[in-house]
Amino acid sequence: MSEAEILSAPLVLEYPFKRTVGPVQSAFLTGLREGMVLGVRAEDGRVLCPPVEYDPVTSAELTELVELPATGRVTTWSWEPAPRAGQPLDHPFAWALVQIDGADTGLLHALDAGSPDEVTTGMRVRVRWNDEREGAITDIACFEPAGDEEGGQ
Amino acid sequence: MRDVAVVAFAQSHHVRREQARNEVEMVMPVLHQVKTELGIDQSQIDFTCSGSTDYLAGSAFSFVMTLDGVGASPPISESHVEMDAAWALYEAWVKIQTGAADTALVYGYGKSSPGALRDVLSRQLDPYYLGPLWPDSVALAALQARACLDGGVTTVEEMAEIAARSRRAAADNPFAQLQGSDDPAVLLKEAEIAAPLRRHDCPPITDGAAAIVLAAGDRARELTDAPAWIRGIDHRIEAHSLGVRDLTTSPSTALAAARSGVADAPVELAELHAPFTHQEVIVRTALGLGGDVTVNPSGGPLAANPLIAGGLIRIGEAARRVSSGEAGRAVAHATSGPCLQQNLVCVLEGERGH
Incomplete structure (x- = not known):
């Protein structure tokens, strides 16, 4: 069969699930709405941000929330030269795992850095909040470079 | 058993x-x-x-x-x-x-x-912290590659060599999608598509x-x-959140390897489901494979990576070479999830090893 004979039609696939987020994730997302970053303390004393309901090592239930600053440092990053629909920024940006000051794990988000030459592993960044917030990870519009601002390390 | x-x-x-x-x-x-x-x-x-x-x-x-x-x-x-x-x-x-x-x-x-596909694969991610950002599969692999480069686990030169070696090996595989490759030095002159990854670092x-x-x-x-006798098989998973993992290692692969007895006898050949070049280094290390082990003689996932079938094909390719006598003992590996989250290891031996 030649390609000209192949019929095709658009199909938009949606999985419109609604979910409840549980006590820990709910607190984190509600915190974002208020402009606050929360982590959770794991059994070994580490602070996980974003927080999870169960310890990633022991599976124990975690409940001790810890308030954290809206600053951190980049632990690894990649460059997105052509952002795709739905991604946090519509111009080229870096994806980064950001270790929030006082936390021991990384949070994935966009870093609005202008060009890949402006990004280095270990650089300091701060949260850029969305003006309108609804209790979602997208309440963080992105991270932005924080220059030599004092960190919590 | x-x-x-x-x-x-x-x-x-x-x-x-x-x-x-x-x-x-x-x-x-x-x-x-x-x-x-x-x-x-x-x-x-x-x-x-x-x-x-x-x-x-x-x-x-x-x-x-x-x-x-x-x-x-x-x-x-x-x-x-x-x-x-x-x-x-x-x-x-x-x-x-x-x-x-x-x-x-x-x-x-x-x-x-x-x-x-890059959008579709973002739907396998945690729907609270990751899904709403639509991070695509290549971007996440690139984060892992950066961590590997920063950590001295691999180099862009080694990654280009893995790409070239895989696609040249695929020249002998009539089922492969990509066959043959420019020299690594030529590949490295190409621009990055999701820094630090270049096109050759990604699976088709x-x-x-x-x-x-x-x-x-x-x-x-x-x-x-x-x-081709299955002498050991095991699969293990790590935390989903990329931020709690050390992306430069694969403890789940190492554990599956230990449980399936990879180190019990010498391995001659390995078919590894490492879709991105830097991941081959991580998986090879986790499996404890020496430099004398032939890796991905089929070309591996860098030469053809049908989603869902790609891991099964590694077992099939390893088994085929055990059955033909090309290898007496082989390891096959399959992966699932972002940045090698979940891994399966299968040890295969021919009749003579029975």
Whole structure:
């Protein structure tokens, strides 16, 4: 069969699930709405941000929330030269795992850095909040470079 | 433990776009091939287990269509996984261990071309912290590559060498999608597409299918003169959140390797499901493979990477080379999830190692 004979039609696939987020994730997302970053303390004393309901090592239930600053440092990053629909920024940006000051794990988000030459592993960044917030990870519009601002390390 | 062997393996000619055939038409030829090779029909298969994903097919319970093609009437004993068919093979192996089956047909297929795969794969992520950001599969692999480069685990030169070696090996594989490669030095002159990754570091997007038949003990010896015996098989998973993992290592692969006895005897050959170049270094290290081990003589996932079938094909390729006598002992590896989250390890030996 030649390609000209192949019929095709658009199909938009949606999985419109609604979910409840549980006590820990709910607190984190509600915190974002208020402009606050929360982590959770794991059994070994580490602070996980974003927080999870169960310890990633022991599976124990975690409940001790810890308030954290809206600053951190980049632990690894990649460059997105052509952002795709739905991604946090519509111009080229870096994806980064950001270790929030006082936390021991990384949070994935966009870093609005202008060009890949402006990004280095270990650089300091701060949260850029969305003006309108609804209790979602997208309440963080992105991270932005924080220059030599004092960190919590 | 019952002795279980791979007794037949078939795969499609992998292509970027399988436009003229739907999923059922794509998978039926490989099913016919393994059964014809063994001289059996569906009535002699005790258990059928498939891997596929509705997120590619675009409809719910899409595996039922292919099951109709297999022939599910009169009723057959079957199961399905929404993950790489290497895990369907694991389920079939367990089923045979229970004694409920002596033979099993395992197949998997992925037709990625109708949609935007990078967007589709973002839907497998945590829907609270990751999904709303639509991070795509290449961007996440690039984060891992950066961590590996920063940590001295690999270099861009080694990554380019892995790409070139894989695609040159694929020149001998008639089923591969990408065959041949420029020299690593030439590859490194190309621009980065998702820094630090260049195009050669990424797997192709592939439409394809594969099937394997497993059989136990004497039934395996009846069906073939050269069974590839599964001497160990295990799979392990890590935390989903990328931020809690050390992305430069694969503890789940290392644990699966220990549980499946990889280090119990020398390994001659390995088929590794490491879709991005830097991941081959991580997996090779986690498996404890020395420099003398032949890695991905088929070309591996950098030469053809049909989603859902890619891991099963690693087991099939390793088994084929054990059956032919090319290797006495081989390791196959399959992965699933972002940045090598979940890993399966399978050790295969020929009859002489029995």
